[in-house]
Amino acid sequence: MPSLTDGALRQAIKRVEKSGKQVSLTDGEGRGTGRLVLVLKPMPRRVTAEWMAQQWRDGKRSKAKLGNYPSMSLAQAREVFKRDYANLIQKGRSIKIASDSRPGTVADLFEAYVQSLKENGKPSWKEVEKGLNRIADTLGSNRPAREIEPDEVADVIRPIYERGARAMADHVRSYIRSAYSWGMKSEHDYRTTSPRRFSLVYNPAAGIPTEPKTVGSRWLDEDEFVRLYRWLECPDAPVHPPYTRAVRIIMLTGQRVEEIARLHVDQWDATEGIIDWSKTKSSRPHAIPVPSLAADLIESIKPNKHGWFFSSAMDPSKPVSHATLYSFIWRQRERNVIPIVTNRDLRRTWKTLAGKAGISKEIRDRIQNHALHDVSSKSYDRWNYMPEKRAGMEKWDQFVRAMLSKDRARKAA
Numbered sequence: 001m002p003s004l005t006d007g008a009l010r011q012a013i014k015r016v017e018k019s020g021k022q023v024s025l026t027d028g029e030g031r032g033t034g035r036l037v038l039v040l041k042p043m044p045r046r047v048t049a050e051w052m053a054q055q056w057r058d059g060k061r062s063k064a065k066l067g068n069y070p071s072m073s074l075a076q077a078r079e080v081f082k083r084d085y086a087n088l089i090q091k092g093r094s095i096k097i098a099s100d101s102r103p104g105t106v107a108d109l110f111e112a113y114v115q116s117l118k119e120n121g122k123p124s125w126k127e128v129e130k131g132l133n134r135i136a137d138t139l140g141s142n143r144p145a146r147e148i149e150p151d152e153v154a155d156v157i158r159p160i161y162e163r164g165a166r167a168m169a170d171h172v173r174s175y176i177r178s179a180y181s182w183g184m185k186s187e188h189d190y191r192t193t194s195p196r197r198f199s200l201v202y203n204p205a206a207g208i209p210t211e212p213k214t215v216g217s218r219w220l221d222e223d224e225f226v227r228l229y230r231w232l233e234c235p236d237a238p239v240h241p242p243y244t245r246a247v248r249i250i251m252l253t254g255q256r257v258e259e260i261a262r263l264h265v266d267q268w269d270a271t272e273g274i275i276d277w278s279k280t281k282s283s284r285p286h287a288i289p290v291p292s293l294a295a296d297l298i299e300s301i302k303p304n305k306h307g308w309f310f311s312s313a314m315d316p317s318k319p320v321s322h323a324t325l326y327s328f329i330w331r332q333r334e335r336n337v338i339p340i341v342t343n344r345d346l347r348r349t350w351k352t353l354a355g356k357a358g359i360s361k362e363i364r365d366r367i368q369n370h371a372l373h374d375v376s377s378k379s380y381d382r383w384n385y386m387p388e389k390r391a392g393m394e395k396w397d398q399f400v401r402a403m404l405s406k407d408r409a410r411k412a413a
C-alpha cells in the first residue's frame with residue numbers, strides 16, 4: 001500500500017461508515033517487521049480512528065496505541081512512530097517497552113527530581129522545589145534539559161549572590177547540581193517512574209565552585225547554657241509555647257533540629273523513656289534514651305490531635321519547621337535576652353558539655369547519630385548500644401541538674 005494521505009483517510013472513514021466493517025490502513029509500502037497503522041472501527045454513532053504501531057516479532061503480531069485521528073494528525077503520528085518505535089522495531093526489540101523518547105525539559109527534570117525526593121521521604125523536598133521553581137523560567141522551563149550550559153547556570157546564580165544572599169546562591173547551585181546528577185543516574189534506572197529521559201551528557205553545575213563553608217565553632221559554656229534554659233522556661237515576651245519546649249528538648253538531647261521539630265506521638269515510648277525515629281537525616285533508624293529532665297518535659301506536653309508535640313502556629317496539622325525555630329532564636333538574640341547562639345550551636349554545645357560530664361566520644365557520637373563506619377553501626381539495628389547510651393544520658397542528666405541547681409543557689413544567695 002502506498003503512503004497514506006489525509007484525503008485517503010477521509011475517504012476510508014466514509015467507506016467504513018457505509019460498510020460497517022473494520023478496516024486497517026497501513027502507511028507505506030511493503031510488509032517489513034513493523035508499520036504505522038490506522039485502525040478504523042465502526043461504532044453506532046461514529047467511526048473511531050486509532051493510530052497504532054504494529055510489529056511482527058517471532059511470528060506474533062503486537063500493537064501499541066499512539067493516539068486518535070484526527071486529534072493526532074498523520075504527520076504527528078509519523079513523527080511519533082519514527083521517534084519512539086521505528087528504532088526498536090529495526091533492532092528487533094519489543095514495542096511494549098517503547099516510551100516517549102523526547103529529551104526531557106528543564107521543567108521535566110526539576111519536577112521528576114523533586115518527586116524522587118518526596119518518594120524517598122526527604123523532608124527537604126519543599127525547599128528544593130521552591131528553589132528550583134524560582135529559576136526554572138529563567139533557564140527556560142520548556143527547553144531540553146541537556147541544552148543548558150554552565151554559563152547559563154552561573155548567570156542565574158550570580159544575581160542572587162550579588163544581592164548578598166550568598167547562602168541562597170549556594171543552595172540554588174546545589175539544587176541544580178543535584179537535579180542533574182539525579183537525571184544522569186536515572187537515565188537507565190528501571191526503578192524510576194519519570195515520564196521522560198533526559199539524554200544528559202554532563203552536569204552543567206558540576207564545575208561551579210561552592211561558597212566556602214564557615215565551620216561553626218560556637219558552643220555555650222555552662223553559665224550561657226543555664227541562662228538560655230532559664231529564659232526558655234520563663235520567656236519575658238509572649239511566644240508560641242511549642243517553640244520554647246522544642247529548643248529545650250534540643251538542648252537536653254543534642255539531636256538535630258529537624259528531628260526534634262517533627263517529634264510525633266508515635267516516636268515517643270514513655271514506658272522506656274525512648275525517642276525512636278524510623279528515619280533520620282542520615283537515612284538510618286535512630287533511637288535514644290532521653291534524660292529524665294527531657295522525659296518530664298515531653299510527658300508534660302499534650303500532643304495535638306494530629307500527634308505533633310511541637311505544632312506550627314500557622315497550621316496545627318503540621319509540625320513547626322526547623323526554619324521557624326531558627327527565626328525564633330534569632331529574634332531573641334537581637335533583643336539581647338539570650339546568649340548569641342543558633343540551634344546548630346546547641347547541638348555542638350551538647351557534644352562539648354556532655355564530654356565534660358564524662359560521656360565518651362563514641363557514645364556521644366552514637367547518641368547524636370553521627371555517621372559511624374564500623375560493621376555494627378552499618379548493619380545492626382537501632383537498639384545497639386542502648387545500655388551505654390542510657391548510662392551516658394544519666395550522667396548528662398545529673399550534670400544538667402547540677403548546673404541548674406548551682407544557678408538557683410546563686411540567685412537565692
